[in-house]
Amino acid sequence: MSLASQDPVRAALDAAIRAPSPHNSQPWRFRVCGDRIDVVLDGDRILKVADPEGREARLACGAAILNVRLALRAAGRVPVEELMPRRDAPEHLATVRLGGWRPATTDDLALARAIGYRRSNRRAFTSREVPVWVRQALVRAAAEEGADLVVVHDAGRLAELEVLVREAERLQAEDPAFQEEVRRWTATDPSREDGVPAAVVGRGPEWPYDRRPLVAVLVSGADTRLEQVRAGQALQRVLLRATTAGVSVSFVSEPVEIPLLRAAVGRLAAVPGSPQVVLRFGYGFAAPATRRRPVSAVTRYTGGG
Numbered sequence: 001m002s003l004a005s006q007d008p009v010r011a012a013l014d015a016a017i018r019a020p021s022p023h024n025s026q027p028w029r030f031r032v033c034g035d036r037i038d039v040v041l042d043g044d045r046i047l048k049v050a051d052p053e054g055r056e057a058r059l060a061c062g063a064a065i066l067n068v069r070l071a072l073r074a075a076g077r078v079p080v081e082e083l084m085p086r087r088d089a090p091e092h093l094a095t096v097r098l099g100g101w102r103p104a105t106t107d108d109l110a111l112a113r114a115i116g117y118r119r120s121n122r123r124a125f126t127s128r129e130v131p132v133w134v135r136q137a138l139v140r141a142a143a144e145e146g147a148d149l150v151v152v153h154d155a156g157r158l159a160e161l162e163v164l165v166r167e168a169e170r171l172q173a174e175d176p177a178f179q180e181e182v183r184r185w186t187a188t189d190p191s192r193e194d195g196v197p198a199a200v201v202g203r204g205p206e207w208p209y210d211r212r213p214l215v216a217v218l219v220s221g222a223d224t225r226l227e228q229v230r231a232g233q234a235l236q237r238v239l240l241r242a243t244t245a246g247v248s249v250s251f252v253s254e255p256v257e258i259p260l261l262r263a264a265v266g267r268l269a270a271v272p273g274s275p276q277v278v279l280r281f282g283y284g285f286a287a288p289a290t291r292r293r294p295v296s297a298v299t300r301y302t303g304g305g
């Protein structure tokens, strides 16, 4: 992905499609009109079993929106963002316009570059501990986008979280509809441009995965659709910040996908608000890339300027 040589709108779209999404479902569409990019939720790609309300799909779109903003910054433009601009069209999640010119900072450039090599890494991490300065940078990254990243420090709380993860895994393993959905989104055909390749999923390590896991819960202020889109931006800023620091991340979404357990995760995080994702950070070995549908397949260009 080249950021410098391209038209900024094209660079923004190339960045947007690299966002993470549950089962790599890529639940987004884009409409481009001159200098304006609309980000639209693709309701057909919401995971009906794991994510019936579309909450995780909105997180994914939020991540795509942050990528748009960062790519525009890297191109020296100021992104002007309006979230959920239309009450009558709840699937229209954001409009981002190209504002004036302002040189990109080195940090903007570093985060924008990280979009292309960020990966979800489900493998076991090494025993190397994530240093305090990185932890603080991750917490700040979430705060910059209006969310709380709550690190689960003490062993007692980690053990409680483990119980919730195991319970969620058990419930999902016993749910044939859930299993069927996982199968549907497991890409066995290598030419498929969505879904998670079977080789990437693997068996996965067992909780707590690592000797010194850094586990954190991303918490949004409320659980409105708007806050979910904002939390997706916070999520992506955290993931990219970790990537620039050489830290690997994986998602542990199971307990937040089940309402009762999600409430328990919220109590455990012990800050006001709604838990959106649980993340595990550490030092890992390179994880393979997943594919994306091309920009042309998800973008509609309409006339005007």
Ligand SMILES: Cc1cc2nc3c(=O)[nH]c(=O)nc-3n(C[C@H](O)[C@H](O)[C@H](O)COP(=O)(O)O)c2cc1C
Binding pocket: 018, 019, 020, 021, 022, 023, 024, 025, 056, 057, 059, 060, 118, 119, 120, 121, 122, 195, 196, 250, 251, 252, 253, 254, 277, 288, 289, 290
């Ligand atoms: C809201 C959300 C929830 C996710 N939950 C999980 C999860 O529970 N387990 C998992 O292994 N990956 C999870 N993922 C990661 C996706 O599978 C991953 O983003 C997708 O396959 C694309 O791969 P990439 O992140 O390496 O680009 C989640 C991603 C998002 C955005």
